[in-house]
Amino acid sequence: MWYDKPAGNWNEALPLGNGRIAAMVFGNPAKEQLQLNESSFWSGGPSRNDNPDGLIGLDSIRQAIFHEDYRLANRLSNKYLTAKKLHGSKFQVIGDLNLTFPGADGFTNYYRELDLENAIQTTTYKLGNVTYKREVFVSQPDQVIVVRLTANKPGQLTFSANLDSQLKKSSTALDTNTLEMTGLSSTHEGVIGQVKFDTRAKIINTGGRTSIESNKINVSNANEVVIIISIATNFVDYKTLTANEVMKCTKYLAAAEKKPYARLLKDNIVAFQKYFKRVTFDLGTSPAAQLPTNERIRNFSKSYDPELISMYYQFGRYLLVCSSQPGGQPANLQGIWNNDNNPAWDSKYTININTEMNYWPAEKCNLTEMHEPLVQMIKELSESGKETAKVMYGANGWVAHHNTDIWRIAGVVDFADAGQWPMGGAWLSQHLWEKYLYSGDLKYLESVYPVLKSACNFYQDFLIEEPIHKWLVVSPSVSPENTPSGHSSALVAGCTIDNQLLFDLFAKTIKAAKLLKKDEAEMANLQKILDCLPPMQIGRLGQLQEWLEDWDNPKDQNRHVSHLYGLFPSNQISPFNTPKLFDAARTSLLYRGDVSTGWSMGWKVNLWARLLDGNHARKLISDQLTLVDPAKGGFGGGGGTYPNFFDAHPPFQIDGNFGCTSGITEMLLQSQDGAIDILPALPDDWKNGSVTGLKAYGGFEVSIVWEKNQAKKITIKSHLGGNCRIRVPNEVCLLGGQKLQAASGENTNPFFEAVRIKDPLISVAVKLNPVNLKSTYLYDLPTEKGKTYTIIIAR
Numbered sequence: 047m048w049y050d051k052p053a054g055n056w057n058e059a060l061p062l063g064n065g066r067i068a069a070m071v072f073g074n075p076a077k078e079q080l081q082l083n084e085s086s087f088w089s090g091g092p093s094r095n096d097n098p099d100g101l102i103g104l105d106s107i108r109q110a111i112f113h114e115d116y117r118l119a120n121r122l123s124n125k126y127l128t129a130k131k132l133h134g135s136k137f138q139v140i141g142d143l144n145l146t147f148p149g150a151d152g153f154t155n156y157y158r159e160l161d162l163e164n165a166i167q168t169t170t171y172k173l174g175n176v177t178y179k180r181e182v183f184v185s186q187p188d189q190v191i192v193v194r195l196t197a198n199k200p201g202q203l204t205f206s207a208n209l210d211s212q213l214k215k216s217s218t219a220l221d222t223n224t225l226e227m228t229g230l231s232s233t234h235e236g237v238i239g240q241v242k243f244d245t246r247a248k249i250i251n252t253g254g255r256t257s258i259e260s261n262k263i264n265v266s267n268a269n270e271v272v273i274i275i276s277i278a279t280n281f282v283d284y285k286t287l288t289a290n291e292v293m294k295c296t297k298y299l300a301a302a303e304k305k306p307y308a309r310l311l312k313d314n315i316v317a318f319q320k321y322f323k324r325v326t327f328d329l330g331t332s333p334a335a336q337l338p339t340n341e342r343i344r345n346f347s348k349s350y351d352p353e354l355i356s357m358y359y360q361f362g363r364y365l366l367v368c369s370s371q372p373g374g375q376p377a378n379l380q381g382i383w384n385n386d387n388n389p390a391w392d393s394k395y396t397i398n399i400n401t402e403m404n405y406w407p408a409e410k411c412n413l414t415e416m417h418e419p420l421v422q423m424i425k426e427l428s429e430s431g432k433e434t435a436k437v438m439y440g441a442n443g444w445v446a447h448h449n450t451d452i453w454r455i456a457g458v459v460d461f462a463d464a465g466q467w468p469m470g471g472a473w474l475s476q477h478l479w480e481k482y483l484y485s486g487d488l489k490y491l492e493s494v495y496p497v498l499k500s501a502c503n504f505y506q507d508f509l510i511e512e513p514i515h516k517w518l519v520v521s522p523s524v525s526p527e528n529t530p531s532g533h534s535s536a537l538v539a540g541c542t543i544d545n546q547l548l549f550d551l552f553a554k555t556i557k558a559a560k561l562l563k564k565d566e567a568e569m570a571n572l573q574k575i576l577d578c579l580p581p582m583q584i585g586r587l588g589q590l591q592e593w594l595e596d597w598d599n600p601k602d603q604n605r606h607v608s609h610l611y612g613l614f615p616s617n618q619i620s621p622f623n624t625p626k627l628f629d630a631a632r633t634s635l636l637y638r639g640d641v642s643t644g645w646s647m648g649w650k651v652n653l654w655a656r657l658l659d660g661n662h663a664r665k666l667i668s669d670q671l672t673l674v675d676p677a678k679g680g681f682g683g684g685g686g687t688y689p690n691f692f693d694a695h696p697p698f699q700i701d702g703n704f705g706c707t708s709g710i711t712e713m714l715l716q717s718q719d720g721a722i723d724i725l726p727a728l729p730d731d732w733k734n735g736s737v738t739g740l741k742a743y744g745g746f747e748v749s750i751v752w753e754k755n756q757a758k759k760i761t762i763k764s765h766l767g768g769n770c771r772i773r774v775p776n777e778v779c780l781l782g783g784q785k786l787q788a789a790s791g792e793n794t795n796p797f798f799e800a801v802r803i804k805d806p807l808i809s810v811a812v813k814l815n816p817v818n819l820k821s822t823y824l825y826d827l828p829t830e831k832g833k834t835y836t837i838i839i840a841r
């Protein structure tokens with residue numbers, strides 16, 4: 047990614063990070079700014095937000111919903127269930143390292159880039175006949191930010207450096223080479239700010255000299271300068287803030303400053319590429335790729351620029367490696383990049399879609415380690431949410447609603463129409479099982495099984511029978527952030543996504559128990575509940591119903607498409623097993639429309655890929671790659687992409703980046719429907735290309751080369767052994783010159799167990815719009831663990 051101007055705005059600056067610390071680099075020759083973040087720097091401190099009056103109101107709210115008095119349900123819910131005071135803390139800003147270069151305004155030959163393969167940001171420019179270069183990276187192995195300033199002539203580096211922040215307590219020069227800033231997070235909603243940080247910047251100059259001027263360090267006439275920035279907080283875990291931030295900060299710094307720059311850089315590249323290089327993606331290039339990245343985004347809809355798509359795809363993978371590392375915090379609404387102490391939605395974890403979306407690419411894009419912080423957060427929520435379940439609903443197990451934060455709050459935030467969604471735990475828990483399907487690691491499964499089971503235990507107690515069909519439903523709840531038209535409140539019982547989530551949660555927990563040979567009797571009980579969940583229903587418009595009743599409004603273009611959870615990320619809806627539901631889901635999505643917030647479009651890329659419509663998925667990628675004015679930070683309007691490739695909700699929200707990267711993967715490879723589907727949704731204009739290293743269920747690693755829109759060569763590495771069933775549009779597939787064996791019967795590979803849902807009966811008045819699916823062929827390839835197989839497509 048490259049630009050011919052400095053960033054004038056944060057949405058033009060370039061992101062670097064190691065999962066714990068991060069920087070946005072502006073690349074301005076006269077005034078360089080590194081905006082700094084640390085993942086545990088949040089407002090407040092350990093806290094809970096359960097409304098203790100839940101049990102007073104619960105029954106009346108449920109009665110009100112069954113009696114269709116939604117206004118009353120809403121009023122009572124806000125009073126008895128919504129948090130009284132705490133709606134979650136805010137992810138905050140450490141501050142800036144500012145470097146001021148007198149006389150550097152008249153620069154020429156300007157260039158700045160973010161090298162996605164080496165995770166390094168570079169700026170070069172000329173002043174007179176001197177060429178200057180700045181390099182910045184955030185080291186994962188050494189846990190520091192490293193800046194190197196050079197010039198092609200000696201003695202040319204003269205600048206002043208300081209650390210600054212809105213939340214600082216002090217900013218000083220400790221000696222002629224070291225800056226220090228300390229600070230404290232904000233008090234919020236009555237919780238005293240308790241997160242302390244220490245930041246130090248060590249200036250290592252070759253040639254020239256340094257001096258102190260108040261809280262600045264002046265560097266004059268140096269040949270080369272390396273600046274090492276260390277940041278640490280007192281955060282230990284969501285309950286504990288007893289670390290010594292000064293000791294941590296100085297320890298990282300002392301270790302890093304002993305290493306030469308070249309070594310710091312090399313070690314980081316090795317650590318970064320271990321993950322990043324696992325996947326390559328090539329769609330070819332075109333003359334449009336000659337321009338700076340911001341101009342390519344601007345031109346995208348009018349030009350043929352396939353390489354912008356492959357770069358955007360890899361940028362999503364880059365962001366996940368930089369914002370989510372084992373042992374750290376999961377990526378929040380802005381990943382780890384935030385320059386506002388009052389960020390949109392507090393830059394928390396919105397778990398009614400956004401946080402899950404952040405992790406859609408993790409497994410399939412071969413970044414399984416990046417998934418670990420989410421798994422850890424779910425484990426922690428299962429602890430904090432246990433008390434929430436007890437206090438608010440008198441239930442066993444654990445519950446989380448539509449938001450959480452670093453303190454793992456699990457109560458209802460904001461207001462009932464958004465917050466009263468007791469399904470956050472159910473959705474997050476799907477990730478626990480999903481991770482297992484890729485790795486087959488039973489030890490891991492054993493470690494998360496108690497969390498899955500406890501999530502089920504909550505619903506065992508919480509589900510109630512609805513009066514008409516006697517189905518077991520969640521109440522009160524909402525179909526995320528959508529109010530049925532004509533209703534005075536979003537509160538309902540038994541909306542479709544809730545039923546789908548519980549179907550998956552229970553079915554997966556039962557499977558896990560079987561694999562681990564545990565809890566047979568309890569699982570039999572879960573199975574009984576599973577059998578009483580409402581089925582998916584097709585409504586009068588031929589659409590998949592969003593609610594228990596046929597309330598869908600064809601004009602509804604809400605950004606959420608929650609009832610399509612069953613199509614993606616879940617696999618309950620299948621073109622082959624449930625063709626009617628498949629058509630109904632498609633009808634629902636057509637009504638919902640394309641252009642929306644960034645993340646909504648990212649989701650729709652996945653949905654159209656699952657609908658096997660590559661051209662429509664491709665259209666959504668174009669919608670998403672619409673340039674949004676970097677100065678436009680406020681809400682509203684269509685989403686798109688900022689010049690720095692960050693997703694614009696607007697404002698910046700990282701889920702759209704991750705959602706689209708996942709969606710592009712789904713266009714190339716799917717494995718949720720009983721087989722590995724090769725190029726299931728390849729758009730017409732991706733004629734030739736290749737992808738390597740994608741992951742499928744059952745531990746298969748798949749690479750594909752295609753020409754003229756047809757797969758040519760498929761390479762499959764089997765990490766776990768077992769039957770590899772593939773679906774391809776071609777009749778003749780050769781392995782070592784031999785024809786592959788046509789598939790027969792059930793796939794014997796247990797990781798591909800198909801979901802058994804039947805299409806619902808529909809009234810004759812309802813017209814479906816069946817699509818003609820292209821014909822495909824299924825083959826079985828028995829594999830051995832560790833072996834690689836190359837399949838040539840002959841025709």
Ligand code: FUC
Binds near residue numbers: 527
């Ligand atoms: C949900 C969405 C919004 C936004 C917010 C962070 O509330 O409905 O669009 O993404 O999360």
